[in-house]
Amino acid sequence: MRSLFRFLLRNYFLMMFLILEAISLVLIVSLNDYQRVTFFNSSNNFAGTIYERFSNLDDYFSLGRTNARLAAENASLRKQLQMRIMNQENYPINRPDTVEAPAYIFTSAKVISNSVNKQFNYITINKGSRHGIKPDMGIINADGVVGVITNVSQNYSTGLSLLNKRLLIPAKITTNNYFGSLVWDGEHFNTADLKEIPFHVIVNVGDTVVTSGYSNIFPDGMMIGIIKKFGVVSGTNFYDIKVELSTNFKTLKYVEVVQNTKRAELIKLESNNITE
């Protein structure tokens, strides 16, 4: 033991260099978004596989819950389908145009890394550019909105989770269609703040909050959560609304990536407004 100390003391310059360099490297890889994705990707044979293997194993234990959720989603989709068929029978003129491509395309993916305990939480999924994922696509699951893709590598993508204070989502209250923006409060993993809803609007606890469709990332009306409580901040004209998120970020497993096929067209069109 003493000779170890003596060795360390004699080579303290080298030791200190190695320690400080290791600290820097950890900082580089853990705090810089870009480097994390690249690191993850370049070592995917190692870290990526371990993550995925473990996740696969873990899947078996949650098969029951996943099945129940899928069944519930199936039921709700079937109901929507039925309603649409009924509508078509009643109003045959409303038949959708089959020539036009669908506006939104969904790709399923599995969450392989996710956090809820930081101020800026990120989510990593097992689909990347090879599967057609691009930055600025939305991430949803059966319960509601999950986040937005920001970085894509060949086999993986990472994105801002809804639990990231840098992510702002245009949202509206279904009962009155007033829209504001939803941003995480940074405190608890199932509540977020809905901002910019003016005073004169009537708001009730239990009202549903959905995406407004103005962001051209998410389709109109994707579930976000329900209003848990609301209050008045003195000195402003807006409510302070707390929304209970419908997605459970702690048990997030399967998600879908939403691609708006008309997004480029929309952005091009809207950019004309700015240049004028």
Added chain:
Amino acid sequence: MIKGFGKYVIMFIVLVLVQVLILNNIQLSGLINPYIYILFILLLPFTIPGYFLLGISFLLGISIDIFSNTPGIHSGATVLLGFLRPGIAQLISSREIIEKGNTPNLTQLGFASFLKYVVISVLIHHLFLFFAETFSFGDFLETLLRWILSSIFSIVIILASQFIIFKN
């Protein structure tokens, strides 16, 4: 511990501010971003204790990192430079000059040695910096070009600043 401690504190602050407020905003064609703050490490006395050299290098790097939002990248590069500095000093100058406790500046070393000293140090520091930034050898040629062009600019600015200071 060091002669003119106050002078070094002021130099530290000035160099960090010049770097983050002025030079970080100069990005010519995206290829050239000069980093001259390492001048602080270069000008520390030869006889400075090793732990102090590494500690202050890390502190300098992390200060730049905090301002430019690149945690770890600059500190990694400055710690590497701090670690290699004694070796570089031995390479470029004689034993007498080092042992006399001189500071490695333009007047003490003379132009040729000082130029060698600056060029080697800047190249090492920038090499780590740019490759840590891109974090892959994918755009190897572009990174190489950024490294060389930025290094040339940094070297020119550092030398020019020394000429201006030591003329007076």
